[in-house]
Amino acid sequence: MQIFEGKSVFGGIAIGKIHVYKKDEKQVKRRKIEDEEAEVSRYQSARDEAMSQLQELYDKALREIGEANAAIFEVHQMMLEDDDYNESVENIIRTEHVNAEYAVAATGDNFAGMFAAMDDDYMRGRAADVKDISERVIGILNGASEAAVAADEPVIIVADDLAPSETVQMDKSKVLSFVTVHGSLNSHTAILARTMSIPALVGTNLTPDSDVDGKYAVVDGAAGKLYVEPDEETMKELQQKQREFLEQKELLETLKGKENVTLDGQKMLLYANIGNSKDLATVIQNDAGGIGLFRSEFIYLERDHFPTEEEQFQIYKQVAQTLAGKRVIIRTLDIGADKQCDYFEMEKEENPAMGCRAIRICLTRPEIFKTQLRALFRASAFGKIAIMYPMITSVEEVRRIKEIVAEVKAELDAQGTPYGEVEQGIMIETPAAVMISDLLAEEVDFFSIGTNDLTQYTLAIDRQNTKLDEFYDPHHPAVLRMIRMVVENAHKKGIWAGICGELGADMELTQEFLKMGVDELSVSPGRILPLRKIIRETNVAELK
Amino acid sequence: MREFKYVITDPEGIHARPAGDLVKEAKKYECKITLTKDEKSGDCKKIFGLMGLAVKNGNEVTMTFDGADEDAACEAVEAFMKANL
Numbered sequence: 001m002q003i004f005e006g007k008s009v010f011g012g013i014a015i016g017k018i019h020v021y022k023k024d025e026k027q028v029k030r031r032k033i034e035d036e037e038a039e040v041s042r043y044q045s046a047r048d049e050a051m052s053q054l055q056e057l058y059d060k061a062l063r064e065i066g067e068a069n070a071a072i073f074e075v076h077q078m079m080l081e082d083d084d085y086n087e088s089v090e091n092i093i094r095t096e097h098v099n100a101e102y103a104v105a106a107t108g109d110n111f112a113g114m115f116a117a118m119d120d121d122y123m124r125g126r127a128a129d130v131k132d133i134s135e136r137v138i139g140i141l142n143g144a145s146e147a148a149v150a151a152d153e154p155v156i157i158v159a160d161d162l163a164p165s166e167t168v169q170m171d172k173s174k175v176l177s178f179v180t181v182h183g184s185l186n187s188h189t190a191i192l193a194r195t196m197s198i199p200a201l202v203g204t205n206l207t208p209d210s211d212v213d214g215k216y217a218v219v220d221g222a223a224g225k226l227y228v229e230p231d232e233e234t235m236k237e238l239q240q241k242q243r244e245f246l247e248q249k250e251l252l253e254t255l256k257g258k259e260n261v262t263l264d265g266q267k268m269l270l271y272a273n274i275g276n277s278k279d280l281a282t283v284i285q286n287d288a289g290g291i292g293l294f295r296s297e298f299i300y301l302e303r304d305h306f307p308t309e310e311e312q313f314q315i316y317k318q319v320a321q322t323l324a325g326k327r328v329i330i331r332t333l334d335i336g337a338d339k340q341c342d343y344f345e346m347e348k349e350e351n352p353a354m355g356c357r358a359i360r361i362c363l364t365r366p367e368i369f370k371t372q373l374r375a376l377f378r379a380s381a382f383g384k385i386a387i388m389y390p391m392i393t394s395v396e397e398v399r400r401i402k403e404i405v406a407e408v409k410a411e412l413d414a415q416g417t418p419y420g421e422v423e424q425g426i427m428i429e430t431p432a433a434v435m436i437s438d439l440l441a442e443e444v445d446f447f448s449i450g451t452n453d454l455t456q457y458t459l460a461i462d463r464q465n466t467k468l469d470e471f472y473d474p475h476h477p478a479v480l481r482m483i484r485m486v487v488e489n490a491h492k493k494g495i496w497a498g499i500c501g502e503l504g505a506d507m508e509l510t511q512e513f514l515k516m517g518v519d520e521l522s523v524s525p526g527r528i529l530p531l532r533k534i535i536r537e538t539n540v541a542e543l544k
Numbered sequence: 545m546r547e548f549k550y551v552i553t554d555p556e557g558i559h560a561r562p563a564g565d566l567v568k569e570a571k572k573y574e575c576k577i578t579l580t581k582d583e584k585s586g587d588c589k590k591i592f593g594l595m596g597l598a599v600k601n602g603n604e605v606t607m608t609f610d611g612a613d614e615d616a617a618c619e620a621v622e623a624f625m626k627a628n629l
Contacts, residue, residue, distance in 0.1 A: 075591070078564045078591045123598050418627055
């Protein structure tokens with residue numbers, strides 16, 4: 001047994017034969033040609049074909065892995081349309097009287113060389129993109145079929161490195177896993193593998209003479225290991241791990257793309273809770289309908305200074321673009337209580353859970369709040385952003401928020417900075433907000449019930465205190481009645497109401513929530529498909 | 545001819561995706577659109593020329609517009625850069 005180690009790109013277990021993937025070494029021969037114009041038009045039609053292949057790849061990537069990751073193929077198209085690139089190819093054909101393959105290869109080398117010489121890591125990496133497009137055109141000129149994995153059974157692909165287009169166009173039913181020697185965790189290929197849920201490793205310590213082609217092997221994606229010809233004991237252990245992983249994946253495959261609708265036609269939105277933009281890939285993998293709770297406080301907690309408007313804007317913009325038009329509900333900062341941040345220089349409090357936290361900080365220190373709001377509104381020009389305010393207890397608070405929002409909008413208007421339509425909602429997580437939810441519903445676009453705090457405040461039980469467990473009932477009728485009341489009041493005023501606390505993912509309550517008419521559940525990404533399963537098996541009319 | 549100066553605020557500078565978007569925007573107009581950083585210039589309708597300038601966060605660039613629809617182009621590109629770069 002040989003064990004190799006790499007950096008984990010995506011978890012999961014793959015068991016199968018290794019196929020060492022080598023790029024078609026496209027040996028480009030220089031040939032003299034007679035008819036330059038015919039050669040130029042041969043180049044032009046190959047380029048047009050490459051453009052349409054890239055469009056197909058873009059569409060495929062868009063469906064499979066989302067807009068932000070597909071964008072690379074759009075950039076490839078622009079590179080192929082670039083006048084300098086095309087003039088260079090055509091000039092070489094005309095002045096040197098040579099074949100199109102040679103002209104493309106020479107041009108590709110020149111442009112890749114230009115990037116490789118730049119003193120910027122990111123730009124140096126773009127040399128690979130230039131090579132990728134040039135090889136595509138040469139392949140078409142040669143009449144070569146697209147890079148394919150010639151295997152009868154699914155295999156573990158081991159390669160030096162993979163271009164994004166190579167990863168996307170491989171027949172997924174023939175690929176168990178990707179293992180590459182080069183490539184970083186943030187390379188396009190790693191991102192693609194991750195969003196396709198294929199176990200993958202990069203930076204693996206294989207050497208050209210590690211003779212692994214055709215050998216039986218196991219990839220443990222989560223552990224970052226490749227076992228070649230594993231012994232019996234290791235194999236057993238890994239097979240068990242694989243079974244667990246596959247059960248989850250099966251659920252995923254059958255439910256992906258399906259609607260969250262009950263047998264009698266009642267729909268529910270299933271959104272994801274995330275605490276960091278690094279979680280975006282799992283949101284897409286699990287087929288979330290949107291993001292129901294983006295905990296913006298991580299941006300504050302990760303830093304030792306107030307995040308600037310620009311830093312925040314970039315993060316919100318990325319989330320909005322990645323979700324490509326799906327709703328992204330961003331909760332404004334919820335610092336305080338158990339989430340403390342030194343540079344806020346908060347005074348010590350006797351009872352922080354009931355102290356200066358969340359919206360209370362925002363309203364007493366509006367300069368912090370306004371910076372975040374400006375970033376959010378600017379990002380709303382790039383997707384469907386909604387803003388949610390935490391810890392509301394009164395109508396007055398909501399009105400003060402609206403005044404500040406109006407100021408922010410006026411400033412952006414004066415600067416001519418674009419922003420989109422932004423829905424605004426509040427968290428219902430205090431008993432006070434529940435009791436006046438009819439009044440609050442007139443002020444906002446949606447409610448999201450934060451059951452963790454609502455339960456703690458309603459039952460007067462500190463959840464951190466384990467000695468109180470015997471008194472703590474997460475399904476306490478008081479909490480369930482509150483949820484019902486909030487949903488009813490929301491519907492009376494024509495707005496929607498969801499749940500973003502832990503209770504939302506409690507599968508014992510899903511049918512209860514359907515009966516109440518809850519419109520949305522926002523849960524951690526891994527819970528979306530299991531909930532979808534329950535919803536699709538439920539008949540609400542029969543429950544009543 | 546029209547021109548304006550702009551300081552790039554995108555932390556990654558004009559990398560591939562925004563360069564592509566800028567080219568797309570520039571190609572909507574007839575006039576010649578040039579981006580100059582330090583002594584070097586690039587045609588905004590050519591992605592390689594633009595990326596080749598390696599414009600980074602904090603760099604000041606000068607945009608010039610020359611041609612029939614330079615006014616419209618100048619306004620649109622300025623708005624685009626403010627929003628995206």
